[in-house]
Structures are given as structure tokens and as C-alpha cells.
Amino acid sequence: MRTESKELSPQQARAQFRAGLRVPTSGFCAGWTQANLITLPREHAYDFLLFAQRNPKSCPVLDVTEPGGTAARLFDGDLRTDLPAYRIYRDGELVEERDEVTGLWRDDLVSFLVGCSFTFEAALIEAGVPVRHLDQDRNVPMYRTDQECRPAGALSGPLVVSMRPMPADQVATAVRITSRYPAVHGAPVHIGSPADIGVRDLDAPDFGEPVEVRPGEVAVFWACGVTPQAAVMRSKPSLAIGHAPGHMAITDARDGEYLVP
Amino acid sequence: MRTESKELSPQQARAQFRAGLRVPTSGFCAGWTQANLITLPREHAYDFLLFAQRNPKSCPVLDVTEPGGTAARLFDGDLRTDLPAYRIYRDGELVEERDEVTGLWRDDLVSFLVGCSFTFEAALIEAGVPVRHLDQDRNVPMYRTDQECRPAGALSGPLVVSMRPMPADQVATAVRITSRYPAVHGAPVHIGSPADIGVRDLDAPDFGEPVEVRPGEVAVFWACGVTPQAAVMRSKPSLAIGHAPGHMAITDARDGEYLVP
Numbered sequence: 001m002r003t004e005s006k007e008l009s010p011q012q013a014r015a016q017f018r019a020g021l022r023v024p025t026s027g028f029c030a031g032w033t034q035a036n037l038i039t040l041p042r043e044h045a046y047d048f049l050l051f052a053q054r055n056p057k058s059c060p061v062l063d064v065t066e067p068g069g070t071a072a073r074l075f076d077g078d079l080r081t082d083l084p085a086y087r088i089y090r091d092g093e094l095v096e097e098r099d100e101v102t103g104l105w106r107d108d109l110v111s112f113l114v115g116c117s118f119t120f121e122a123a124l125i126e127a128g129v130p131v132r133h134l135d136q137d138r139n140v141p142m143y144r145t146d147q148e149c150r151p152a153g154a155l156s157g158p159l160v161v162s163m164r165p166m167p168a169d170q171v172a173t174a175v176r177i178t179s180r181y182p183a184v185h186g187a188p189v190h191i192g193s194p195a196d197i198g199v200r201d202l203d204a205p206d207f208g209e210p211v212e213v214r215p216g217e218v219a220v221f222w223a224c225g226v227t228p229q230a231a232v233m234r235s236k237p238s239l240a241i242g243h244a245p246g247h248m249a250i251t252d253a254r255d256g257e258y259l260v261p
Numbered sequence: 262m263r264t265e266s267k268e269l270s271p272q273q274a275r276a277q278f279r280a281g282l283r284v285p286t287s288g289f290c291a292g293w294t295q296a297n298l299i300t301l302p303r304e305h306a307y308d309f310l311l312f313a314q315r316n317p318k319s320c321p322v323l324d325v326t327e328p329g330g331t332a333a334r335l336f337d338g339d340l341r342t343d344l345p346a347y348r349i350y351r352d353g354e355l356v357e358e359r360d361e362v363t364g365l366w367r368d369d370l371v372s373f374l375v376g377c378s379f380t381f382e383a384a385l386i387e388a389g390v391p392v393r394h395l396d397q398d399r400n401v402p403m404y405r406t407d408q409e410c411r412p413a414g415a416l417s418g419p420l421v422v423s424m425r426p427m428p429a430d431q432v433a434t435a436v437r438i439t440s441r442y443p444a445v446h447g448a449p450v451h452i453g454s455p456a457d458i459g460v461r462d463l464d465a466p467d468f469g470e471p472v473e474v475r476p477g478e479v480a481v482f483w484a485c486g487v488t489p490q491a492a493v494m495r496s497k498p499s500l501a502i503g504h505a506p507g508h509m510a511i512t513d514a515r516d517g518e519y520l521v522p
Contacts, residue, residue: 046307049314053322061314179522182443187522260521261440261448 006030010250014082022084022099024139024208024246026118026131033184033255034248035062035074035113036225037083038232039241042067045110047153051231052114054150058159058227060115060183062253068107074251079111080104085244087229092236101241109241114225115184116248117162119255120177124164129174132165132211139246140164141205142224145190146198149227157231161189161221163202165213174220183258190221197221207245267291271511275343283345283360285400285469285507287379287392294445294516295509296323296335296374297486298344299493300502303328306371308414312492313375315411319420319488321376321444323514329368335512340372341365346505348490353497362502370502375486376445377509378423380516381438385425390435393426393472400507401425402466403485407459410488418492422450422482424463426474435481444519451482458482468506 005013005028013029025034040048045064052059063072070078081100088096088104118140121131133140140162147159166174171191179187190197202219203210207226213219232240243249266274266289274290286295301309306325313320324333331339342361349357349365379401382392394401401423408420427435432452440448451458463480464471468487474480493501504510 046310049307049310050325053310053325064311064314176522182521260443261437 010252011077013250014077017084018078018081020099022247025084025248025250026121026140026246027134029250030122031255033062033074033251033253033258034116034118035251036116036228037079037111037113037241037243037249038228039079039109039111040237041239042108042110044154044237047155048112048228050152051149051155051228052112054152055227057185057189058149058223058225060185061112062115062183062251063113065111067110068105069111070105072111072113074113074253075249076252079249083243083249084247087242087244089229089232089240089242091238092233094233097244104239104241112228113249113251114228115258116225117185117222118248119184119258120181122255123177123181124174127173127177129170129177130166133209136211138211139208141202141210142207142226142245143199144206144230149231155231155235157227157234159189160207160224160226160230161197162224163219163221165211165217165219168216168218171218171220178222180260181258182260185223185225188220189223192218194219271513272338274511275338278345279339279342281360283508286345286509286511287382287401287507288395290511291383292516294323294335294512294514294519295377295379296512297377297489298340298372298374298502298504298510299489300340300370300372301498302500303369303371305415305498308416309373309489311413312410312416313373315413316488318446318450319410319484319486321446322373323376323444323512324374326372328371329366330372331366333372333374335374335514336510337513340510344504344510345508348503348505350490350493350501350503352499353494355494358505365500365502373489374510374512375489376519377486378446378483379509380445380519381442383516384438384442385435388434388438390431390438391427394470397472399472400469402463402471403468403487403506404460405467405491410492416492416496418488418495420450421468421485421487421491422458423485424480424482426472426478426480429477429479432479432481439483441521442519443521446484446486449481450484453479455480
């Protein structure tokens with residue numbers, strides 16, 4: 001399964017999700033960039049873009065649709081059907097998880113594709129840094145922190161982070177590699193000491209699944225593109241649609257396009 | 262003069278500009294980030310942020326004020342008085358250049374600070390790459406190209422570039438260094454062959470001043486933060502205020518904050 005999903009093209013993977021496959025996308029489509037989705041009514045679009053500008057580590061915007069648009073420059077598919085799973089928020093409440101959202105689409109909905117840390121995982125593996133959730137065939141663990149994002153208009157909320165545990169002697173390598181991908185969350189925001197950012201129990205993530213942390217390993221935290229959904233929960237727009245955490249949009253952009261320098 | 266201006270703090274430099282000093286800021290306040298200014302009515306702010314997202318090399322947004330705001334997180338001064346010179350556009354026409362714009366300020370004006378390539382010039386010099394306009398004590402030459410930016414809503418326009426000539430054997434170093442500053446235009450967009458991007462005469466820049474290009478030297482072009490002003494000219498908002506090209510906002514952010522990795 002892992003090997004096969006890794007070798008799919010974005011078009012092939014999107015066709016499988018459209019046909020009903022509902023799995024986390026970590027490890028899918030090697031070399032192709034994955035993205036978080038957040039879809040909002042046009043009236044909230046400026047606040048969201050400003051929120052993203054003010055919180056670039058958690059909300060690096062890769063692409064924005066026209067109002068009502070179902071495709072994007074980086075996503076030559078259908079945003080309503082081609083992700084594995086969606087979350088629907090009404091007035092800030094998560095009301096439903098679905099595998100397509102065609103019936104909810106409106107002419108005034110603007111969709112934002114936000115960079116995802118899955119993009120740099122292949123580079124970590126290549127450098128010999130373990131990616132535990134891939135090794136354990138699980139979704140990545142994600143946590144709501146006690147760190148506030150910079151607000152923008154009606155939008156405010158906590159920073160959400162993803163976590164990858166690793167031996168202490170590989171942390172510097174992980175920092176070096178991921179620093180080179182600023183458009184997909186870049187360098188870690190926090191290394192070790194989970195309690196310092198309000199993460200009390202690594203085994204109880206707020207999103208995704210827990211992974212094994214071995215004795216002596218360090219928990220390394222990256223800003224996460226689920227942050228916009230946490231802001232939506234706090235800020236209560238009438239309607240918002242996001243991907244189910246870990247179940248990403250697979251784009252037609254190459255990972256290498258986001259590599260600096 | 263050069264040495265003195267280099268050693269000023271942002272606060273000191275802003276006080277001099279507020280008092281009437283009207284000079285290009287290249288070389289000012291070593292180590293402190295300089296920024297382009299574009300101020301627009303709130304109704305155009307979403308289009309501008311989207312334009313910036315779609316044209317990140319020319320329009321890397323560093324900060325955005327609240328409507329009516331005269332300071333920004335990165336700029337602890339007065340945006341109406343603390344730049345050396347301003348340009349006023351009405352319905353897309355450049356109608357005036359002034360040294361302060363207090364009388365024009367309105368509660369609905371949103372100001373955007375956009376990264377400036379002056380930020381990486383100190384790093385170029387340190388690496389032994391010549392910065393000719395500094396050596397000649399001139400404003401940097403800037404050119405309107407025939408390359409279109411990706412439009413956003415009502416905003417469209419040509420890419421504007423700055424140019425630095427250098428010996429061929431230093432071009433690779435200049436690329437390597439500036440690639441590490443993606444938030445302030447990053448790597449060059451074009452190297453050599455000015456005619457390919459519609460630049461017919463290096464000695465007749467559209468903004469700034471011409472500089473000497475020595476025999477055998479290569480013209481290296483970077484995306485330039487005057488691009489928003491070119492879009493304003495095309496797109497004709499009722500009012501827009503920008504800095505006079507080369508006469509930048511000197512911010513309270515350190516150059517190093519924009520260095521990747």
C-alpha cells in the first residue's frame with residue numbers, strides 16, 4: 001500500500017479520493033506538494049489572507065481560488081470532491097465530516113491552499129531522519145498549543161503544531177533540512193519541552209493519531225496548517241470547509257518549487 | 262555622508278526624513294530592513310493582498326496596518342511623515358511627489374510594507390559582489406518589463422525590476438546569497454539579455470538612476486517592490502500613496518530575520 005500510494009501521480013490520487021478512498025495522505029505522491037484546505041465566504045477572505053500574512057509559519061498560502069472556484073492554479077482537480085475527507089464548520093462548530101462537499105458549494109466561497117509539512121518529509125527521510133508516523137502507518141499527531149496567533153480582523157486562535165519525535169542527535173539535521181522549506185512551515189517552532197507550549201500529553205493529540213516516542217527521543221514541533229481551522233472554531237464564520245486533518249489536497253506543484261535556496 | 266547614514270538607527274533615520282531630508286535610502290541603517298510602501302483604500306486591500314500572494318517575488322508583504330493606521334508592527338514611526346519622499350496617485354495618475362502626506366490620510370487607508378532588495382545588499386558586499394549604485398552614490402536603476410504579473414481582482418500590471426551589473430564570475434555568488442532572502446525578492450528573476458524582458462536601454466531606467474555597466478559585465482535583475490505602483494497606475498484606484506522609488510521606509514526589523522535558512 002505505502003509503495004503504491006507513493007508512486008501515484010496527483011491526478012491518480014485525486015481520482016481515488018473522488019471515488020471514495022478515505023485515508024491520510026502522508027507518503028502519497030512522492031515529490032508532489034500537499035496542502036491544507038480552508039474554504040470561507042468571500043466576506044471573510046481579507047481577514048483570512050491578513051491572518052495568513054501575520055502568521056506565515058502556520059499559514060503559508062500557496063494558492064487562492066476565485067470566488068466560487070473549484071480548481072486552482074496549483075490544483076487541476078475538483079476541490080469539492082478530490083480530497084479524501086472534509087470537515088464542515090457552521091458558526092464555528094464542527095458539524096460533520098464528509099468525503100465530498102459538492103452540495104455545500106456556493107458562488108461566494110473562496111478556497112485557500114495552505115502549505116503542509118508532509119512536503120518536507122521525503123527530504124527528512126532522505127537525510128536519515130525518522131518520520132515515525134510514516135513508519136507506524138498512522139496519521140501525524142497534531143496539538144492545539146497555548147500560543148496565540150496574531151489576530152486579524154475577526155480571526156484569532158491558537159497555534160496548532162504537528163509533532164515528529166527523533167533521537168537527539170538528529171534534531172539539528174531536521175532543523176537544517178526543514179528550514180529550507182519556508183513555504184511549507186519551515187523550521188520547527190519548538191523543540192523538546194512540550195509542556196512549555198501547553199502540550200500536556202503527547203499520547204493524546206487534538207488531531208491525528210499518537211505515535212511512539214522512544215526513551216531519549218526529543219519531540220520536535222512544526223507549525224501546522226490545521227491552525228486556520230482552530231481559528232475558524234474560535235471566530236465562528238457562518239460556514240467554513242476544511243480538509244480532515246492529515247487528509248490533504250494533493251497539488252500539481254513539485255516539492256522542489258518550495259525549496260530555498 | 263555614506264558612513265554616517267549607514268550607522269544611523271531606524272529611529273534616527275526616520276527623524277531625519279521627518280525633518281525634511283529627501284535622499285534615496287540605499288546604504289542607510291546597516292542591518293535594518295527597508296521596505297516599499299503602498300497605501301490603498303480598504304476596498305482595494307483584498308485585491309492587493311491577493312495580488313501579493315500571486316506575485317510573491319515582486320510583492321513580498323512584510324506587514325499590513327489596520328485601516329487608518331499610521332504605524333505598523335515593524336515600523337514604530339509615522340508612515341505619513343517618516344519616509345524621505347512619497348508619490349500620490351489619483352485614478353492611476355501620478356499627480357504629485359511630496360515629503361509628507363499627513364493631510365491626505367483617511368480612516369479607511371490600509372498600508373502595506375513590501376520587502377526591498379536593499380536588504381540583501383550588505384550581504385552582497387560582504388561576499389565581494391559589487392553594488393554599483395552604492396559605489397556611484399546613486400539611486401538603483403529600475404525598469405518596467407514586458408512581463409505581466411498574475412492579476413488579482415482589479416489589480417494587474419507589469420513586473421518592475423531593479424538591476425545590478427556585475428562581472429560574470431560573480432553572478433553565481435549573487436544568486437546564492439540573494440536566494441537566501443526570499444522575503445525581500447530572493448533570487449534574481451532574470452540574468453543577462455535585458456531585451457528578453459523588454460528592457461531596451463539600460464541607460465534609461467523607468468525609475469531611479471542609470472549606473473555604469475562595464476565591458477563584459479552582466480546585468481542581473483531582481484523583482485522590485487515598485488511593482489505595486491505600476492499596478493496602481495494600470496488599475497486606477499481613486500487614491501494610492503507610495504514611497505518615491507528608492508526612498509524607502511526603514512523598519513525596525515533586522516535583515517537577519519528574513520535570512521533563510
